[in-house]
Amino acid sequence: MSVRPDTAPRPASPREEDPRRVRSRARLLDAATTLLATGGADAVTIEAVTATAGVARATLYRHFANGTELVAAAFARLLPPAPPVPAQGDLRTRLVELLTAQARIIEEAPTPLTAMCWMGMGPGLRDLTSDGEEHARPELQSLREVLVERYRSSFDKVLATPEAREELGDFDYDLALIQLLGPIVFNSLATLPPLDRRACESLVDDFLAARRARRNGRPPRRNG
Known part of the structure; x- marks a missing residue:
């Protein structure tokens, strides 16, 4: 049958x-x-x-x-979702919105910050391949890679765009992320009062002013 x-x-x-x-x-x-x-x-x-x-x-x-x-x-399981990326607005507006959301995540969820400090124990990203068993099993990947995939992707949608390149010119992308996020991470490490939107606006304005000055061939102005 x-x-x-x-x-x-x-x-x-x-x-x-x-x-x-x-x-x-x-x-x-x-x-x-x-x-x-x-x-x-x-x-x-x-x-x-x-x-x-x-x-x-x-x-x-x-x-x-x-x-x-x-x-x-x-650690990877405890990471909160990446901040939403503003769909509208000019470069400054989108960066301010994104940085404000990122500051809130870091301040309200200490686990990602702890992970940022701890992740140096893992292998470097360049040691990871794009295929094979290590890629197939997420637990074998560096926590650093998880953080990059989850949080850097949001900034990619704002900074790694033709519009941003046109306005800012060529720039070191990794250094730009450090300049924008570094003060927020340090603020949390130092247990200082949380950064509000106005502080994030200042960080973005300083970053944009420095980039535009360099693009125009002028050194950034220094206070004092």
Whole structure:
């Protein structure tokens, strides 16, 4: 008797994971994330995670090569979404809106800032390839890469555009991000009062003035 096509057994796709494996990884990440949020990176030990998750150590090592990789995955899980990118307005308006939103995220969610300080433990981006197992498993990627993908992408939509290049000329993109975000990160590290919109406007205005002065062949004016 022939088997109807819609009821014939199908071989499992190689991409389909064992549900038990999915559940055990989720339990491990739940435990690591809770420990990280309540006790910091030092609390995320192999012993503490396996005990909290009720998962064997051997199972943990099937998902994560070591404790550093586990902490990185937990950090990445706690990162809030990237700030929205304003769809309208000139370059100044869009940068002010984006920087104000980014400042609010950093001030209200200390975990990303902690991650920014901790991420130097991971490998450099240039050591990561675009294919192979390391790319297929997010936990093997550097936390630095996760941050770049999530937060830099918002600034790409404002700064890495023909309009921005036309107005600002050629500029060092990485340095521009440091100039804009550096004061916000330092402000949070120093536990100073949160930066408001007016402060973000000043940061953007100083950045734009310096870029326009350099493009016109004039050194930026200095106060004093």
